Amino acid sequence: MDKIAVLIPCYNEEKTIEKVVRDAKAALPEAVIYVYNNNSTDRTAELAEKAGAVVRQEYKQGKGNVIRRMFQEVDALCYIMVDGDDTYPMENAREMADLVLERNSDMVVGDRLSSTYFEENKRPFHNMGNSLVRASINALFKSDIRDIMTGYRAFSYRFVKTFPVLSRGFEIETEMTIHAVYNNMQVDNVVITYRDRPEGSESKLNTYSDGFRVLKTIFRMFRQYRPFAFFGLLSLLLFVIAVGFFIPVGIEYVETGLVPKFPTLIACGFAGLAALQSLFAGLILHNLGVKDRRDFEFRLQIVGKDTKE
Structure with a gap:
């Protein structure tokens, strides 16, 4: 079992993945860096391996499918999950890992919304959607999660091995949050700085279809959990x-x-x-x-x- 595993789900991130892997190794030298390549058509896997990551493949398309595979295959005392688009600074990884390893946190949320997200993100509907989802989840489940849809999180072993991954796409972050809140797990928030994607890097999110799927997930999980x-x-x-x-x-x-x-x-x-x-x-x-x-x-x-x- 690894002490710390950094999990990076990737789909066509050749412009940024090498830097993300190197930043992760610098922030957490003792960690094993896993890059799960999700049918990329560019040099993502090659560049990740060159930077020193353990590269594995997930052939079922969708972020939820990638996370299911990562959680099944990797055993660690602490997991750091981060996107491969270089929008999250790895400087916060040590603080997040310490909360899991020393303070018994089950999930640490990298909170973008309390810092630079609304200034850096150029998509107004994404800003509105994040605020709406945060307000909905906290009202329905009586919680205080400051960023529901962030892709930067830390997990304990017991969270990862008891979390049933049901979603296939980007609504997986919402599902993680509700699972932790409903089961009375310890959740901590760490404020992080957010930076928009570098020039030439394209988001895989679709504002309307993915937003609808997230709202559908909230509705479904409210019905199931409450x-x-x-x-x-x-x-x-x-x-x-x-x-x-x-x-x-x-x-x-x-x-x-x-x-x-x-x-x-x-x-x-x-x-x-x-x-x-x-x-x-x-x-x-x-x-x-x-x-x-x-x-x-x-x-x-x-x-x-x-x-x-």
Whole structure:
């Protein structure tokens, strides 16, 4: 098992990967640098190996697929994950690693949004999207994560070996954050400086499609991780609709003794039943979630023993 492993997922980063690997070796001389090449069509793999990195291949396209492979294959006490585009300074890597190794942190978030991100990033929709996602996650999960979508993080062994990678693309960072918050893992924030990509280096992000996928991931994980809140809100909405349409029918019945809008009454009944079903679905899923949390704690104990051995 390595003490520190630096994990760099890459797709067509020949302009920057050599510098990122050398910066990582300078910041963490004892670390093993792993570059996972994701079907690059340029010299990314060649230049990474030349700079001294261990180069491996992941043939399923997508950042989530690369991270799944890295987490399965690499064993280390501390993992530093950083993008290969040279937008994150490796000078903060030592502080992040120390939080994992000495302060028992499970995930350290490299916080761009509290420093230079909004000045350096030239894409206004990305700026707005990052702020929206941060506000949504912190409100829904009652957390205080300052940068949800940063690609610069440090992880403990137990986080990596208990994190189920379900996403295939860039929404993986959101999934990591929610997993840590939901399972009551120790999360720390380290403010980092952010610099935009150097000239000639192109981002692989699509503002609209990737943004939609991130929002879809938040919606899906809110439903999965907080089912009582999700289905409780749905139940309340259905109940309000049922009552809203029933009031005029009920008033007319009291005044005339007749129900001329019988289809509306039937619809109200079905909406009320759906509200009741949603409420009980939320309760059942919540109890299943509590059981899953207990099972997860037992899995953490097993992983902790593996680390000590």
